[in-house]
Amino acid sequence: MAKKLFITATNTNIGKTYAACSILEHLGSQGIRIGAIKPIETGVNNIPQDAQKLLKICKKYNKNFQELTPFDITAYTFPLPAAPYSADSNKSIQITKIIAKIEEIAKLCDYLIIEGAGGLFVPILKEYFMIDLIKELQTKTLLITPSHLGCINETLLSLKALESYNIPYKWCVNLYKDKEAFEIITKPFYDDYFKEWYTLEEIKKSISLSSN
Numbered sequence: 001m002a003k004k005l006f007i008t009a010t011n012t013n014i015g016k017t018y019a020a021c022s023i024l025e026h027l028g029s030q031g032i033r034i035g036a037i038k039p040i041e042t043g044v045n046n047i048p049q050d051a052q053k054l055l056k057i058c059k060k061y062n063k064n065f066q067e068l069t070p071f072d073i074t075a076y077t078f079p080l081p082a083a084p085y086s087a088d089s090n091k092s093i094q095i096t097k098i099i100a101k102i103e104e105i106a107k108l109c110d111y112l113i114i115e116g117a118g119g120l121f122v123p124i125l126k127e128y129f130m131i132d133l134i135k136e137l138q139t140k141t142l143l144i145t146p147s148h149l150g151c152i153n154e155t156l157l158s159l160k161a162l163e164s165y166n167i168p169y170k171w172c173v174n175l176y177k178d179k180e181a182f183e184i185i186t187k188p189f190y191d192d193y194f195k196e197w198y199t200l201e202e203i204k205k206s207i208s209l210s211s212n
Contacts, residue, residue: 032208040098093125095125146176
């Protein structure tokens with residue numbers, strides 16, 4: 001059975017796809033049969049761009065993905081760039097279909113990366129959020145946090161949410177926006193508040209088929 005890692009973030013445009021691709025490359029280069037799925041992708045007018053990026057790397061390292069299309073590694077796509085609940089104007093989303101699709105793709109690999117949409121409380125159904133999907137899947141989670149001004153609040157709220165749901169997680173900072181300012185605006189607090197914390201580049205090196 002494939003090992004699974006759910007990648008989420010504090011918000012949209014934080015770097016989930018970048019992180020997922022980076023981790024896939026890292027694992028694939030170790031000879032691990034990688035796989036990926038983007039269960040829901042919105043803002044899709046033609047090809048689901050995030051799924052396409054994930055699939056390109058999977059094809060590089062896992063022959064089981066060679067004949068798949070980006071739509072094969074998604075359960076739902078919608079044209080409106082919004083939360084799944086809002087993008088799904090026909091209210092067609094079924095959680096059972098999402099879970100079945102994840103299990104279907106998991107059979108093709110040894111390590112499956114699942115990329116969420118938006119942040120933890122992005123609504124999928126009226127009373128079912130991305131964090132509920134993570135909980136139902138019972139999979140470990142990697143929270144990607146930003147480096148811009150205001151990220152401390154976003155990070156702490158997301159960590160508290162994961163803890164309140166008793167979801168096992170790791171978290172890391174994607175150093176990309178306000179990178180230089182991060183050193184004096186945010187890093188001092190992280191150093192004092194957390195026993196340890198990691199950047200994306202640091203944490204991906206600790207992820208392997210045998211890691212917890």
